Amino acid sequence: MFKKILIAEDFQDTNKGIVNALENRLQIEDIQEELYCDKAYNRFKVAFLNGEPYELLITDLSFKEGPVERKLTSGQSLINAVRSVDPSIRVIVNSMIDSPADINPLFTDQQINGYVCKGRNGLNELITAIQEVHQNRTYVSPQINLNSGNSVFELDKYDLLILQDLAEGFTKKEISEKLKLQNISPNSESTIDKKVSRLFDAFGAKNTHHLIAKLIKQGRI
Amino acid sequence: MFKKILIAEDFQDTNKGIVNALENRLQIEDIQEELYCDKAYNRFKVAFLNGEPYELLITDLSFKEGPVERKLTSGQSLINAVRSVDPSIRVIVNSMIDSPADINPLFTDQQINGYVCKGRNGLNELITAIQEVHQNRTYVSPQINLNSGNSVFELDKYDLLILQDLAEGFTKKEISEKLKLQNISPNSESTIDKKVSRLFDAFGAKNTHHLIAKLIKQGRI
DNA sequence: TAATCCCTTACGGATATCTGTAAGGGATTA
DNA sequence: TAATCCCTTACAGATATCCGTAAGGGATTA
Incomplete structure (x- = not known):
């Protein structure tokens, strides 16, 4: 299993919920949480340069504005930033977005390894996603697959x-x-x-x- | 401090984050979580009829559709429902909504006791809100007060x-x-x-x- | 009463929209 | 090569929009 995971999620309650689950259910040794993309990126970069890189990034997509000025304002920009430091970093996105039109580009353009849609089973799915990604497979929340089955008109x-x-x-x-x-x-x-x-x-x-x-x-x- | 609290929140990760915080930081004896408004209402009603009522409801406003058909589809409707059973129940809303236009009616029409806006300090604010409400005071996340200073244009x-x-x-x-x-x-x-x-x-x-x-x-x- | 303000309404001109027709070009197919 | 299809583009006419001006009426105020 992964030993070193970085979490970027700006809602404190959600953040803590994820950290607790990873500690208790996956016994991850080194979990670090950040509420800002910029801080997450800095922590990631430092760890990489010190030769102790994170193995997995779990990130939300939407981040609120805060009192601090931000360079990275979204999960997408955070992913690009960390990939420029370490192209091999694995990424799971954990967000409330559920439209395939938004999610597909994450896989095709940003080549994320997993997508978990927040919801009533979101934490369980996140655990599964981590296990799948650790086995070098990709993961997508099942309800997303179902939705994309509906022949919705695709906006390019x-x-x-x-x-x-x-x-x-x-x-x-x-x-x-x-x-x-x-x-x-x-x-x-x-x-x-x-x-x-x-x-x-x-x-x-x-x-x-x-x-x-x-x-x-x-x-x- | 409150001994019996009911939580309605449909995102599993957020839900767990709240429960953990309440257990660890406030030592609440009896915390119950529900992912659906209807289930929360049923649990509330049963407890009330058994003479062991909940003292506080913490609820989100927005709830996703699920596989089960729902009668209560929002935090607002849940609040009305529990109030019809127990008018004295205290209520804290924990939501990502930050517009005063939406929040004010919760206090004026539904007479909630506290409003916590999810965010980077949301869990700390929720703890404070619970303590304030327990002292029979109301609580509103500070950033909301600031925002409400902006004279929002009212649409008639x-x-x-x-x-x-x-x-x-x-x-x-x-x-x-x-x-x-x-x-x-x-x-x-x-x-x-x-x-x-x-x-x-x-x-x-x-x-x-x-x-x-x-x-x-x-x-x- | 007279002056003033604000709301409603009409009207007109400059743009913008929506829709149909048609011409041209690239790609595919016979 | 020729026929066909699809996409892009131009153009034109009927509507709709945006915005300014101005007239009329009700309410308030001097």
Whole structure:
């Protein structure tokens, strides 16, 4: 079993719950908890440079703002940071997010080793995930697999780019210009129009207000 | 100190963190945890009818759907239910919600005794809250008091009526017609225009997309 | 009573949206 | 090569939005 684990989780109650479970149920020798991504990263780096690296990082995705200024503000950025120090570090994400659209990139882009969705069985799943990852397997909470079975319309990165800009009040003309500046193609106002109209059909929305409202309520934007 | 406490919290890791803290730091004799509102309510009711009532309920507000059908789906409904059994039960809410607009009604309408906002100091605050409530005082996480100093813009019922219709894809012309049919005044398209423009200023939104996105993300619609 | 303020409403102009049509280009297929 | 399909783009017209101006009416105040 792992001997040295680092936990990044900003809610104190959750944090303690995880630490207790790992101590009592897995007899991990060296567990360290941090409430800030930056602190977690520093601790990770120091341990690595001292030749006593952590073997596993368990991290939340969302971290509240605090009184301290933050460089790393999310689990995703923490993962990138620790991987730049130690590409072989294994990572389990423990978060309340349950949409496959958000979780898939963690595996494909960031190559995490496990994903546990917080919930009524979350702690048990986390224990299982740790055991699986220790055996060099990946783990995903079962309810995530089930959900992804539902043929939900998948929003790709391009869709999200547009939708997020619309939700922030940019017009399609402005979005078109932004895409051109970033050399992202396609980028014509007309194509953006078409893409969004297609999403109206896909989500049964009457207009942009409706579409954005639906998607935010579904937690997809 | 309280001898008998009931905890309703659906995230297993958080739940365990709270239970451990209460056992170790407050030496509560009888702590019971539940992952579902309905189960918490049943346990509460049985204990009350047996003449061994709980003295304190600690509950989250948001509870995930589960495999079991639920009657009570939120902390608010759980509080109402237990109060109908035992009006004197003391209640502390432990939630991640931090908007005064949502928290104030808990005190004014539901007369809870304490509110703890989950976060990096949440467990310490919860301990303090329990001690305060035991002394018949109320407790609110300090960051909430600070926030409530910010004069939050209040959306009245008329605003909400319009915003909800906009979020459902109705045009201002359609909303105007709906209001006329319902004999709600004012109802001209022009006035609706003005109301919404005023909300742009109040919330720093560039246009309707932006406004709706902001308000939904804030949980106000 | 007269002045003032605020809310409602109408109207108009500049933009933005939504939708349909059609042209051009790349990829696949016959 | 030719036919086909799909994606991108341009364009145009009907609506809808955003925003400013101004008129009318009710309530408050001098």
